[in-house]
Amino acid sequence: MPARRPAALHFPEEILVLDFSALSSTQPWVQAALGLAGLLLLAGLLERLACLLIGPAVRWLQPLAESGGLGRVLLDRAVLRRATLVVPVLVLHIGLRFVPELSPLVTTVVQNVVAALMVLFIARTLFKVLDLLQRTPDSRAASYARSRSIKAYVQMGKLVVGVATIVIMIAALADKSPLIVLSGFGAMSAVLMLVFQDIIKSFVAGLQIEGNDMMRVGDWIEVPQAGADGAVIDIALNTVKVQNWDKTIVTIPTWKLISESFRNWRGMQESGGRRIKRALMIDADSIDFLSDEQIERLRRIELIADYMQEKANAVKISRAMKLRELGDVMGRVPTNQRRLTNIGTFRAYVQAYLKANSGIHPDMTLMVRMLQPTAEGVPLELYCFTNTIVWVDYETIQSDVFDHLLAILPEFGLRVFQNPSGAGLRAALGEWRRESKPDGALPRVDEAGHRPG
Template sequence: MESIRSLIEQMLVSIGMSPHYAEKSIFVFLLLCLGFISWLAGYIAHRFITPVILKIVEKTETVLDDYFFNRPVLKALWHVVPSIIFYLLLPQCYTEKTSPTAINLISGATRIYITLTIILLIKAFLSNLVIYSNEQDKLKSHHLIGIIQFLKLLTYLIGAIIIMAFLMGENPMGLIAGLGAAATVLMFIFKDTILGLVAGIQLSTNKMLKPGDWITIEKLNINGIVEEVSLVTVKVRNFDNTICTVPPYTLVSDTFQNWDGMKMRHARRVKRALYIDVNSIRELTEDETTQLMQHKIITSNEIEKAGNPPINLALFRHYIERLLINHPEVIHQETWQWLMARQLEPTPNGLPIELWFYFKEIEFVRYEALTAALMEQIIANIPNFYLRLFQSPTGSDIAKALSSGTIKINKTFSSDCV
């Protein structure tokens, strides 16, 4: 390199250039040559090596290399390689007469550029990791987006510290160690980010939430599908197509309902109550029970269970349970799924008979249609058991009572009202 430098310097001096300007011209010329060589190395790698790597990756059976050796990652890599080549060959351009200011300026700028290219490479790698985790069924249940966003933020933070150290002429490790004294201030500034990260890790490790889950947060009036779980927000699209954002820490500190278990078990609970008028509960006569059996509404076994003489409400409960067991869409063979028609504590509005069972159908519209059809059938058969549903009087009930004379209006007025 020195012989080439001396030969070029002699040629420039021979044509009348002063030795001072000849030396500077040679320095600039070598820098341009070094920059061209570095650029050429990156161009060759991008133009010829990238297609070879992509073909090799395409032929492999593993899926992971398709994400970590694709075009975005290789493009970022081919920016790192030329900058490193430039930095390693840069001392060959210096001489004893080269200004220290120029050396520090060019070396510092090269280091900053290398740092920026490495940050872009890590960013491309982490972005592909997000895509990979979203497309793999085994990783969909893990909350990786928030963690990866934190890693990106950490990469930017460390990169900014390193660049600041290069600009200040300090050792990056010494500058990072010096920031330990400001840890309290940094924790206060990034409080929401840190809480979001910790909450995101808890949501992931406990498998509490993932994109695609149906969640309900009654406190915040949120009921919809999770679209995105990031470092500081959870985006939920409600069923009215409005979008709500919730901090992950809120989901961990407060309670929310996740309907994903319903999808996994393909079972959705029905819990409805019918309020029976207590005055209609009574013992049935033999003729009444015989009539019910003739219409195949009840069975002899159900009559025996209802007591002697049978109680109409007990027969009604047994009828409901048999109807549910014979329904093709109702789950009744699993021990973990309850099926019953039970009494609750009496209320001023009547005696509640609660139906508790599970449908195989979990799709919302179909589920509601099945529930409505079944409840309509049960309500329609209530009069067959000589029972009445409790219902508060309406205007038509009062008008009917007035017209029949059941209720009479006192038309006598006191003298004080005249």
């Protein structure tokens, strides 16, 4: 059975004929549409004209831009380009009231949207200005930021502009006063305080840090609680970044630097000298009086030749006075005589050596002192400053000083205290065996030091 072909569709002729008479310019909606189209065209042309005028305006105001500071920022092409976006929305906002046959409801709604867009474009322009204030290399703000960071203030400014923009845009879209919107935020103050508590605390901490000049970008700080020991590379609204000497980066909340203590080494860096405070542990058994032969030998050391001559004369005068006071017998008893010690002479030598060292700062505190004896020996502490703050040079100077002093100690009959090692114990055991067998016949012992059987 053949398939039935579908019947052809037939439309009335009056449906196929378009009635263009309804598009007459006398119709209200046609007049409104034409007015809006013309207003949009005018806004686009003015925006384009404003973009074309940016180049001549920058060249005309070039002297103001070259002066630096805020003028250079405001005449930046990126700032002016964002500012030109305000022109079309401003034209729309003003021109909507002149569009014929546009209903009041549509006019109000469109004006509110245009007002919100205008606020948004102004805020974006202000954001760009704040960015350039921080990043422009030759602006006054940037030169100030080399020593004191303004990043926290820039971020706080962005936060304030952002919150104000949101409030005004909501008020514009709702056709309400911004105060009414703020009153709504006031009812949520408890929630807002909870959300922004870290930001508020960090901002207050940033003001205290800046006002008291407690820290700058480039300062070397130590924060043991946070594991930070290095240079400050960034001070932001909420955080401070510290690059440790091992090149790791520690991020610390700004408010923690106020609630907890930290050490800033800027004073050392600005003084031009870095402190050496280290002790030599002298073996107490090596401390003794100097004999006349030792005094004669030490007088040939250039650094303490004058010192030894002065002390030798003082000793002679003192002994002569003791002979007259106590008589010939008691006056010659060593205990009754004035004598020099090897550690006192060595202390004078160290003092003279440090004064003659070109790596030690001559105008800062310099002393060599003896501290309280301990179980590890008698500490002889060096307290002085190098004439450089460069870490590598500082360590080199310090190492050279102690290399020399450790090597010259035996010249004064002194020894550095050192806990006995395995080799030292074996040497002491061997010496004891020899002393116990004067004929040199050592008792047979195994490797552990025990006699067999």
